[in-house]
Amino acid sequence: MSDPGSVGIAFWILSAIVLISGLLVVSLKNIFHCALFLMLCLTGVAGIFILLHAEFLAAAQVLVYVGAVSVLMIFAVMLTSNLARKKIVQTNQNALVAFVSCVAFVVGALWLIKGTEVWKFATEALPANNTMTIGKLLMTEFMLPFEVVSVLLVAAMIGAIVLARGEEA
Amino acid sequence: MSDNLGNLELIHVFYWLKELLLSTGLGEPYVTIVSYVVLGAVTFGVLALLALFLVWWERKIAAHIQQRFGPMRTGWHGWYQTIMDAVKLLQKEDVRVDKRDKFVFFWAPVVCFVAAFLAYVVMPFGNQLIVADLSIGILYVLAVTTFTVISLLMAGWGSNNKYALLGGMRSAAQVVSYEVPMVAAILTVIVYVGSLSMVDIVEAQSGLFINWFIFKLPFGPIAFIVYIIAATAEANRVPFDIPEAEQELVAGFNIEYSGMKFAMFFLAEFVNMFTVSAIAVTLFFGGWNGVFLPSWVWFLGKTFLVVLLLMMFRWTYPRLRVDQLMEFAWKFLVPLAFANLILGSIMKYLGWYW
Structure with missing residues (x-):
């Protein structure tokens, strides 16, 4: 974990996991699968926290979000018989508008990030x-x-x- | 720590491996990843063998408690019975239910098996014999054990079977409930150590056995009893095995699994039992601390004694009913654990301990 090369590889893998599973959470038809991918997404975020040396945050993330919140969500899905075997539709008639505004937001955010010359870095080492x-x-x-x-x-x-x-x- | 006798230094082995790989001309990031994979594979292999041994041991103890012999025909006292069982399970047909949830059904045993081994990253097997001494040590163990719950829920859902679903849901409710007193009991120790690192916890108990936290804490035995009860529930063992209560649920969450997938659940259960015992030893019985013998012998010896305790629970106590189980967790264990934690913290603050 000390050398930048392996951190880079780990970062790309974790980012891919987070992005793909995040996309699957909002697009899959089976709500149980959605909940499972939400867990995977949150676990990936915890991995990125570890890369940033925020170990406590990573453990809290897994313990609270994956271990408690998501498990309760799955519990609710299992107890709700209407949801259990039904194919759900995750989009409504506003899907196109939402997509366009999201793309606009991402493009704007990336443009702003590109425009920023100086980033504030922590100067001293972490305790x-x-x-x-x-x-x-x-x-x-x-x-x-x-x-x-x-x-x-x-x-x-x-x-x-x-x-x-x-x-x- | 005065024992240099037979002191395996895993970290040194790791660096030796890294040097060896670097000399072949591979790039640094790949060498790091390959060395971690090799280290992981070795740990994995040792633990899988350990789980096979624990299955055999459990059968022998069960048999002797019930005044039987247990497996006797395969080798001395049937020592390779479980190896034969594993070979049999490997050859069995992988029965797949027609209306299963394909994706979830396939991944559930994988998640269960992997989750069972994740805790060993921070397990202090001996002096210096630890894969990675994370600063969040014990918190990491608590975090990764939650993946076991998810795998049981996945198995229950994916099988498309009412017994499996009930078993999975029971297990989730149970594990989430018993996590609260377990964490409170662990926190009692953490308050005295002032660090979450497993190595720091063990080193805080160095010296004579009087320094072990079960004796050193103001109410150490209470913390240990709360922990061991909650840990038994976390490992889904009798008297808290309602997720797989045979008389009510046939076999619970793993009912539709056969062959190697079943074996993965089965071995993971035994690895989990070893994990909770090893953590009990680390927290309350001084971890690797001991005299004369190498540190890892002490650690394994103490852990096997705690495992023996858990096995004797299993074959002597009747199972609790679901409502009794929840009542016991929330109305008895949680108040007890928190009272213990608050009293312990006050006494630590006032300095009323040695």
Whole structure:
């Protein structure tokens, strides 16, 4: 992982995985396959995080998104009998408009990136144990946002439970 | 660590291999990739043999608990019975259900098999005997074990069979639930080490056995018991084997699989059992720490003792019902694990430990 050559190869492979599986998520007819490719896509993103030396982020990505969120999504698909064996249509009449605007956005973004002369790079090396640094920062400097996010998640969870329970008692 | 006796240094072997490949004139990136592939293949081969041995051991222990002999005819006490079984499974017809989901049905055993081996990247088999000492060590193990759940869900879905689907769903619900107390128990150890790296965890327990975390932590035995219960559930073993409860689900998620695909699920299960035992040893029993013998002997010996414990669970306890299982996880294990974590953190903060 230390030399740039193998990092380059790994980056191309991971990017291909992320892009192709991301495309399959929004184009396949079988919703279970879509969920599986979403997992592959998120795993590929975790791989790119590792290339950027953000190991903690990569592990959290796999643990939370692949391990918990996607598994719950598959669970929901399995429990919803209407979805289970049906071929779904992922596009509607706005498909063409959406495609054109997306292409326009990508072209614009690439043009902007090409125009930027100076990119900001981190000048100093990453601390050897950046997981510890993240932990300390979350508990000191970013304490408030961290707690707000926790409260938000709990509120969302309670909201979901209230919705799912319906009207009775 | 004072043991230099028979100390295999895997990292040195790795560099030796890299030098050898570089001398052939291959480019640097290819050499790195090829060396990692070779290292992975070696680890894979050793673990596959280990899984075969564990299957035989399990059968012998089961037999002796039930006052039988178990396999006796193939070699001394039937030692190559599982090798013969594997050869038989290789030759069997690969039965494919007509209305299966072709793509998912094919990939499920592959994902299961690969996921089972991924954790060994950070497994500290001995002093210096580790493939890669990642800074996120234990978190990496927790992350990659989630792929096992996905493979079980894939197998359940792809088989297009109600028993398989139920088995897959049960296993997902179970593993997601038991992950919570398991992580809380592991965090109790992490609070005392101050690092997620497996090597750091083991080195924090160096010295006499009194330094092992099961004795050193304020409530070490509680953390260990919570971990081992949750780990048994994660490995889908009795008394938490509702994903493949024979009496209810015939065989659970792997019902439609035969031949080598079935063997892949079967071996992965045993590799998973070895993984959770090895992590238990790393976290609570001092990992490779020990005297006189080489470090990897200590590690394997301790791990086999924990595996023995899990096997004895399997053949002595009855299976829990689905609702009892969930109740036990959420109403007993989770509060216990978190109380233990909070108490442990407070005592660490106040310095009430040695």
